[in-house]
Amino acid sequence: MTDPHSRVTGEPRTIRLVLDTSAALAWTRGSLAVGELIAEIDDENGAVILPLPCLIEAAHLTGLLELPRLDVLVAHRAVFLLSDDPADWQALAALRGLVGTADRASAAMLALDAEVDVLTRDPSWYAAVAGGKATLEFDD
């Protein structure tokens, strides 16, 4: 996957993680572990991907009450909101069967494509993806 470019400086940023819905939810709750990881990645001039379906699900699961906080995340220079590639729809459908939900399928696909891990509260959701070794767990 081509690295995204900073929306401010035009300098390339290296993708380091994909946030799934649980990580986006943790962000809204002020998770220190998630914050530390994104802050470190930002300091390294890196980037995290937030799949659009994960953002939508996080907004829904918080009853649309955390939209301002999610907006802060989405607006940051180190966060890239990405949609699925329509050409991958069959693979995404298969992944949906493996991970249980469409938002997790998007997170898994984008992580595989970018050759990084999915930051998640529960790695067992992704146990059937690439030998179960495509996640980084957080626990706060």
Add this chain to the structure above:
Amino acid sequence: MEQETSQQRSMTEVLADLGITITDEGKARARARLQEADARRDHAERAAFLARIRSRPTAA
């Protein structure tokens, strides 16, 4: 004078505005976790899985 937007500010500063203090120790912890994840990543296995699921989704 230009106003500095949240997009231009570091994540550490943005989090501080939200009441979350990110310390150097916390960043070092995060850096170590990222490096460990990089080291254990099996790129060949992932590439094979991705190729399989893209070419024959039902067999992945």
